[in-house]
Amino acid sequence: MNEQALRLGTRRSKLAMAQSGQVADAVSQVTGRPVELVEITTYGDTSRENLAQIGGTGVFVTALRDALLRGEVDFAVHSLKDLPTTQPDDLVLAAVPVREDPRDVLVARDGLAFAELPNGARIGTGSPRRMAQLNAYARSHGMTIETVAIRGNVDTRIGYVRNGELDAVVLAAAGLNRIGRSDEVTDFLSVDTVLPAPGQGALAIECAADNADLIAALGELDDPFTRAAVTAERSLLAALEAGCSAPVGALADLLADGQIVKEMRLRGVVGTTDGSTLVQLSTTGPVPETHDQAMALGRELAAEMLAKGAAGLMGERAL
Numbered sequence: 001m002n003e004q005a006l007r008l009g010t011r012r013s014k015l016a017m018a019q020s021g022q023v024a025d026a027v028s029q030v031t032g033r034p035v036e037l038v039e040i041t042t043y044g045d046t047s048r049e050n051l052a053q054i055g056g057t058g059v060f061v062t063a064l065r066d067a068l069l070r071g072e073v074d075f076a077v078h079s080l081k082d083l084p085t086t087q088p089d090d091l092v093l094a095a096v097p098v099r100e101d102p103r104d105v106l107v108a109r110d111g112l113a114f115a116e117l118p119n120g121a122r123i124g125t126g127s128p129r130r131m132a133q134l135n136a137y138a139r140s141h142g143m144t145i146e147t148v149a150i151r152g153n154v155d156t157r158i159g160y161v162r163n164g165e166l167d168a169v170v171l172a173a174a175g176l177n178r179i180g181r182s183d184e185v186t187d188f189l190s191v192d193t194v195l196p197a198p199g200q201g202a203l204a205i206e207c208a209a210d211n212a213d214l215i216a217a218l219g220e221l222d223d224p225f226t227r228a229a230v231t232a233e234r235s236l237l238a239a240l241e242a243g244c245s246a247p248v249g250a251l252a253d254l255l256a257d258g259q260i261v262k263e264m265r266l267r268g269v270v271g272t273t274d275g276s277t278l279v280q281l282s283t284t285g286p287v288p289e290t291h292d293q294a295m296a297l298g299r300e301l302a303a304e305m306l307a308k309g310a311a312g313l314m315g316e317r318a319l
């Protein structure tokens with residue numbers, strides 16, 4: 001047994017440390033080698049600028065990828081929804097483990113559910129996708145809400161509710177689960193109301209393309225269904241030519257008849273942040289067995305969404 005430690009490059013945010021720690025344990029199990037966390041600071045961590053202005057969530061990923069390419073670390077763990085859809089040739093996603101809860105959740109004052117928020121409620125989120133869908137829901141249900149652009153880590157966001165600045169914030173269930181704060185959730189938003197970001201709730205374990213032994217070892221942590229689902233979701237995002245800060249939601253899941261998995265369904269949404277227009281479509285097909293088949297499912301839905309005017313809704317990048 002090779003006892004040399006594997007170096008895992010991670011951001012130092014609480015969420016990144018939590019998910020890297022969990023993956024480190026799993027990698028240790030399958031490789032029999034100790035895993036050492038190497039902290040790397042990214043521009044996205046230090047900048048207080050609006051995410052859309054500094055080039056979207058890719059800013060979190062670049063520094064980790066640079067460390068991988070320089071050989072300073074052996075592998076890295078990313079939130080899949082923060083990964084740009086183009087994969088560099090010299091890096092591979094060696095594993096996409098089983099996805100966590102993909103839903104968005106509400107953390108509101110006084111334990112309120114979304115439908116219980118009073119008129120005029122101020123809801124914080126930095127995500128145009130969440131704004132578009134929350135505003136669309138409010139419009140069609142006779143609610144008035146105000147979506148407020150916020151940034152910061154999970155603690156900062158929840159802090160806006162605790163200090164009374166906002167009535168609620170919207171976060172990903174997976175992130176709260178991973179840092180052990182799921183008890184803060186006051187409402188799980190149905191994916192029929194708010195479709196999550198492509199890849200939300202899933203992690204990607206990335207390493208250098210020439211590291212065949214490590215790729216093979218990490219592959220044991222791969223879940224083929226999660227990989228097929230997130231591949232289809234990200235293919236949709238790429239085919240819409242939307243960036244990671246675009247108002248695009250996507251979720252693929254398996255349709256089963258009893259115990260027997262029949263098909264994969266892919267749902268997609270794109271809208272204006274004020275919620276006045278949403279294009280929301282779904283398609284189903286055989287469960288993809290190859291990367292190309294998963295990509296094709298995403299492209300197919302993108303073509304249908306573009307035919308319904310999706311492109312015109314993505315002009316507004318920021319906020």
Ligand SMILES: NCc1[nH]cc(CCC(=O)O)c1CC(=O)O
Binds near residue numbers: 015171176
């Ligand atoms: N946008 C930042 C981000 N990237 C990944 C997660 C955690 C959830 C996940 O892994 O999908 C979060 C926090 C959030 O959106 O609340």
